[in-house]
Amino acid sequence: MTLSITDFPAPTQGDDCRMVREILDLVGDKWTLYIIATLKDGPVRFNELRRRIDGISQRMLTINLRGLERDGLVKRTLFPTIPPRVDYELTEVGRTLLAPVMALVRWASSNLENIRDARVRYDAS
Amino acid sequence: MTLSITDFPAPTQGDDCRMVREILDLVGDKWTLYIIATLKDGPVRFNELRRRIDGISQRMLTINLRGLERDGLVKRTLFPTIPPRVDYELTEVGRTLLAPVMALVRWASSNLENIRDARVRYDAS
DNA sequence: CCGTATCCATGCCGATACTG
């Protein structure tokens, strides 16, 4: 999922789908959702994020944080001490994203078991 | 399973994120959302889907429809005529997915412009 | 009409090594 909205040519599907796709491009990658969730309670330092998000590499954490900062969803604060310290926290906009994600959480809770069962049935036949 | 995203325990991230990620793996690819949207009003034949979803290849349409069928979100009906005819339609489960997606639509409508502006500002600096 | 099969470009992401 590495698409920009410009990858979608002539509109026949209405604007809704393209907007949602742009949001999915924001949160649909492997790590962004974990980062947002980990920042929900307030500022967290870089290596603390790294520790809390199991399996993420330094490289991917940096890349995703830069993207979120660029989109205005995360605020980066540098304390020019030695050694340096950097805090990351959700912006107001970033926090509002939690609500629609919650809707997906609820849907997932209700339907994930059915989907897994459906897969087993399908693969068996 | 009544988890809320606000219950995320560090350091394992809880189950919510993994569930949402599984849903994002369902709808987060390039075409699935368009397919679901195109099927929202009732059964559509294969080549009609192909025509309505601008830019999709035969290959990707087939692959995504198979995935949705496997997950129990889309029902495939073969009419063994000559030439053959195949109808695709959302299942009951598939239709319920439209609601949480709509929540993302609303968030996108409210915030996409801000995000684009934020990107422009970030890239300028 | 409704697919499958094959080749291949693109780019995400992990691993590793190196700076201020």
Add this chain to the structure above:
DNA sequence: CAGTATCGGCATGGATACGG
């Protein structure tokens, strides 16, 4: 502590050709 740089594997998806 908080990054950056580079390499390479691997999955996604487009183009094309062929089959039932």
